[in-house]
Amino acid sequence: MRLAITTFLAATGILTASLTAQAAEPTYQGQFVQGGIVFGQTDAGAEVLLDDEVIDTIAPDGRFILGFPRDYEGPAKLSIKHVDGSVESFAYDIGDREFNIQRIDGLPPKMVTPDPAVMERIKDDSRQAREARTERFTENFLEDGFIWPALGPISGVYGSQRILNGEPRAPHWGVDIAMPTGTPVVAPADGIVTLAHPDMYFSGATLFIDHGLGMVSAFLHLSEIDVKVGDVVRQGDVIGKIGESGRATGPHLDWRINVGAARVDAQLLVPPMEEAQKAANANN
Known part of the structure; x- marks a missing residue:
């Protein structure tokens, strides 16, 4: 793989x-x-x-x-x-893509806007994430490309968006892999751990790996983090476990990629999930 x-x-x-x-x-x-x-x-x-x-x-x-x-x-x-x-x-020229837009109306206000009491926590979480992404490494961490950090059904994709009670929410920036709590998560590529937070408001246990040249992976809703800030990880190393921490409705991994400030589509870095699963089964 x-x-x-x-x-x-x-x-x-x-x-x-x-x-x-x-x-x-x-x-x-x-x-x-x-x-x-x-x-x-x-x-x-x-x-x-x-x-x-x-x-x-x-x-x-x-x-x-x-x-x-x-x-x-x-x-x-x-x-x-x-x-x-x-x-x-x-x-x-940059090719246009179509993204899934879902409208949901009639929700109670508390389901749309976070309680003001938690806003300071949300702001601090955002600050920590922003600072972790400002690390910049030029090591050749990318020579072996990328693999999926976990294999399983894809339950959410990059770019999809919900409009709640007429208010557009932030688009979904990652790819969701729905697997049971405790399923291992591996490093998709070599890199350095720049964030290992046990409990962010939205994303729960959250891990960042800087792959160099401004590219950073984020792994959200983990049940366990098995590495610490400053660790150098290699492709395929177990870095954590899938969970449903934070604002999650079920156990899954939300894998995201940033290039600098740009949130990009992680699925463009890896083969289709079906191919990866077949290759894994053939090697077992």
């Missing part, structure tokens, strides 16, 4: 092509779509800007990652400032 990014992207037909034959221009692996993740490579020492904002984590050898939020419209404007002072600019 250790599937390299390059192997998986090529096998699924995801873009893996150089823009031109010029060595100085970037090459890409990934999808230029809403919620998409693109792995880029330019020359060593170059500076990369996306929509005029500097990408603050780029490897010494010129590797970088682009993340496109759910509602990103594009075109994406990319600028490469080379060490010789030259600048190249590119523009890329």
Whole structure:
């Protein structure tokens, strides 16, 4: 199940092509779509800007990652400032995606808006999560690609959204895997633990792993966390157990990915669940 990014992207037909034959221009692996993740490579020492904002984590050898939020419209404007002072600019269309929208009316107000008494706790949880995502590592944690952190039925997907009593809620940023409490969760890729919180208001026991170059995995609603902040984990290591802590209606893992501030679709990093399950069964 250790599937390299390059192997998986090529096998699924995801873009893996150089823009031109010029060595100085970037090459890409990934999808230029809403919620998409693109792995880029330019020359060593170059500076990369996306929509005029500097990408603050780029490897010494010129590797970088682009993340496109759910509602990103594009075109994406990319600028490469080379060490010789030259600048190249590119523009890329971003593919639109349709996301499931569910409207629910007639709910009691307390089901829609949190009690003011817990708002300070929610704000502090958000602060801790934000600070944990500001860690920046350039280690080559991504060379082995990604695997699913758990195998099982998918009960929720990235980008879906509920409108409660006419008020839009935040979209769902992760992929939900419904399995019994106590099911092991493994690291989908190498990385460093930057957050291990036992009880956040919404997400319960919450774990963050920084995979380098601004990419961070979050694992929500855990029943147990088996690692601590500062631990280096390797792909396949058990990092926790599935649970239903926080605001969960049943046991499941909510796996999320950020690239910098952009919340992106974790499912774009791994093979379809059915394929992963078949491969696991074949190896047992």
